[in-house]
Amino acid sequence: MRGVNIYDIAKLADVSIATVSRVVNDSSKVNDKTKEKVLRVMEENHYTPNVFARGLGLNSMKTVGLVCPDVSDNYMAKAVAYLEKNLRGYGYDCILYCSGYDEEDKRQAVELILQKRIDALVLIGSNYAGGRDEETSYINEVAGQIPVFMINGYIEGENIYCTLADDYQAVYDATEELIFAGKRRILFLSNSESFSAMQKRKGYEDAHKNHGLPVLEELRLYTENSIHGTRDRLLLCRNLVFDSVIATEDGMAVGALKYARARGISVPGEISVVGYNNSELSISCEPELTTVDARGEILCKSAIDSMMSLLGGEKIRQKTMIKCHLIKRHTTDF
């Protein structure tokens, strides 16, 4: 049961364990002949260094913690997949924690995952923007120990690095486009009060203001990010009149589509719909959804680049903003 260890290899290769270790870590110079011999013996005996002992010695196990509210969300799933794949390319493993959206659950997730002595923490998805300091102070505490990378979240602090989609601009542009098309009652569908949702809302509002249009309270609706949930929610608002929809998530946009169909309203004829995230949902619905490409992969790539630079000792910027694209499909054919 006890696998081969460094002593076995050392003995078989007729060298000291230090030399074996050096070969394994490719650290200081080892004579080519010796190296070759050691490698051969390692190979022959299927030697794999014990990660625990290694971790103990190095106080690092080349592991990063991934905290994600919900991997079954297509956008986040893609992010997790991308991060995992590429971090592995750098020799890092990922420990995953699906935290749920609750801020307290997230705190616990972080706490637990931290016990694994990870080298860095990646937080996927937006944080609450409530501004309540207690909610985010633990992140700052964590950042005291290891670098924290946020994908689409934003918290200011030492050793916290945020990569965000420019949600403000994206929604601003989308809203403007609807306004140009003559829409005057644009329903804003949102499901949270996260930092990112707030940016989107601000984009929506500013676009109105800058075009001299009023921002109507009644056109801001909170609902859950689910297709049927959103549909039903809208169905309940009998007196709500709108000529277009901007949703902060594709699921809600598709919900709006379902609502329109249920009510016999034509899309894009009578109302236009814009979603967010360019998830799979946006091409499975009918008509296919105009949506914002929130550049998940680009964000993750940027975060990984930053992380590697940082772990390599370089200094990196704390906030990186990535511009989004609006992908026009058929729910906004004017």
Add this chain to the structure above:
Amino acid sequence: MRGVNIYDIAKLADVSIATVSRVVNDSSKVNDKTKEKVLRVMEENHYTPNVFARGLGLNSMKTVGLVCPDVSDNYMAKAVAYLEKNLRGYGYDCILYCSGYDEEDKRQAVELILQKRIDALVLIGSNYAGGRDEETSYINEVAGQIPVFMINGYIEGENIYCTLADDYQAVYDATEELIFAGKRRILFLSNSESFSAMQKRKGYEDAHKNHGLPVLEELRLYTENSIHGTRDRLLLCRNLVFDSVIATEDGMAVGALKYARARGISVPGEISVVGYNNSELSISCEPELTTVDARGEILCKSAIDSMMSLLGGEKIRQKTMIKCHLIKRHTTDF
């Protein structure tokens, strides 16, 4: 930087490290007073046992490896989420590896993840059913070291435990239903030669045979599991005539829907469509998709239960089959 360790706690609590360790592990009896004191000191000093040292000592870190071809697939994402959440409930962390579908990549994934001295391995998604032994022999090798749990895959062997959806029955039933509705040209859309895909195909074929109907080669089409890919593939088959579709994944079923729309064929009027997995796609499309609920959560629950029993020293069954439901929505309104 060097955090508090067991020696610090021992000194502060005026006991030996063995006692601290006993308290931490709740192992053999410790005097209540002493225990309380130690716990208090631990609390006060934010002591967390070093996982590496712990791993070294116990040769286990309470971690399970999750290998998943593609977390951005909704079905698997849900499985990963469920597994992660519930394993954590038992104190186990999950290391994730998104392997891709290639069998060689999977082998590498398993090899790498194994170096982390995980306590168990979970393989999500079906294995190739080619029957080529080399492809699966490494799994048997792994199983020599730690238990292997397969979700929807099937390999026979010591220490390999498989939990599967009864894909054969599910497709058999769905096919039969279409046959009863008078369909005689049922297109079978598949994307792989996995064990699971083979079961589905067998269900499709047997249903035909048992009802005295021929199994037509031309009605078995391989395509990729993507909406537009499938649509385009079908669009290319100008001479293919069919009155219904059974797809082995929802994405392909939705692709068939897109195809029908592109060709001006009405669903369910002219053709019926049945998908598989009850993913989010199946409710976002239009009309909403009749699909097989492949019981992802139930499968995972069963796997976790088995795992815990096994790690607890019990004996468990090696193969568990779970019955599926057909969820009727509107692509099969006859």
Add this chain to the structure above:
DNA sequence: AACTTTTATGTAAGCCCTTACATCACTGTA
């Protein structure tokens, strides 16, 4: 009172690495 048990705790050996420092054999230089 002289013992056996039981309960609580401590000691120290291991688990398998990394790495600072020591050593030794050369090469090159003065």
Add this chain to the structure above:
DNA sequence: TACAGTGATGTAAGGGCTTACATAAAAGTT
């Protein structure tokens, strides 16, 4: 020839935990 410098390797000290075994104190037994 003596010595500094270089390269290759070894020695041994951690790193923080678990746990078998030893010990000591308390309780029970005769």
